[in-house]
Amino acid sequence: MFFQGKDYIRPSKKLRLLSVVQALTENERLSQTQLARFSRTSSAMVNQYLAELHREGMVQFAPVNRKSFAYRLTDKGQEARRNMMEQYCAEMVRGFASIKELVRRRLEPLAKRRDTPAIPNTPDAPNTPDAGEPAARHGLPPAPQRIAPQRIAPLRIALFGAAETGEVVLAALEGTPFEVTLVVDNDTTKHGTPFHGHTVQPPATLLAAPGQLAVDAVVVSSFAHQRAIQQQLLAMPGMPESAREVVVLL
Structure with missing residues (x-):
């Protein structure tokens, strides 16, 4: 679900924590092995994260049987998840905006080099040699001819x-x-x-x-x-x- 690159965008502890709490939001019965696969880390590291979240009152351990637990996010944990998700999305949006700007800059030289013929819009007034004749017949100077705006x-x-x-x-x-x-x-x-x-x-x-x-x-x-x-x-x-x-x- 979360983007984790190898060289230029390396996963951080915050990203792995977000991966864990988001996975628990969707399924609290996930095992530590499954959480490790979701967050792309080791089971031992997930165990440490869960212990830390438990100490901070963000996760409760609910026994399912003698060998397994359900890991339930508390209200405090849900609030932390929402805050982390907001920050994560904001960073992704900024990255997306940077890529869009890169694309536009790469295409700017094309716009400067292009030699596309202009397509005239429908003129607002006739633009012919005899357009000023009616005014001339009344002794008035011909009205200035208006050149229609052009769109590229x-x-x-x-x-x-x-x-x-x-x-x-x-x-x-x-x-x-x-x-x-x-x-x-x-x-x-x-x-x-x-x-x-x-x-x-x-x-x-x-x-x-x-x-x-x-x-x-x-x-x-x-x-x-x-x-x-x-x-x-x-x-x-x-x-x-x-x-x-x-x-x-x-």
Whole structure:
């Protein structure tokens, strides 16, 4: 249930304690071996945690038989669990926000380099040479012509990787000038399946025609296989030479 990395996000005592009390909230009949598996630590360490929680009045030991106990959280223990969970969630949200910011920064150069034609909105007034003639017939100077505001078409993005990292990228691009119009994946079992409002397609759909991408840029959202996917895309038959500039690795 709880994220525990090996190198960059190491489990702490607080995280293991939270794992233990959360597991007891869901099932007070769990053994120390089962609690150790849930919190990714040893049975001996869980025994120490339970003894500490018992001393602090957070856990009660209720005998089930001569060999086993039920470990019940007290009101004080439940309050401590809620406080720990609040802090844990706050840290996860901050980490998620940092990853979203990373994604946006990686895509900023694309927004600066793009040369997308502007799509004019419907003009507020006619913008023709004879627009001022009615005023001229009454001896008045022609009214200044108003130029309609223009909106820039969003940059069309293909997401390569329909997994958890792809979900983060989709969330990061909300409210930006980027629009995910295509999601592709190498996993054939995912083809045709829904993915957050998109249908996962095979990589071949990245090409609208030989030498022409169907999107403006491809974001590779698989951290584990970024380089391999990049090489796959650049070697794909019909992939334009410009793909080297618009395949983005996070």
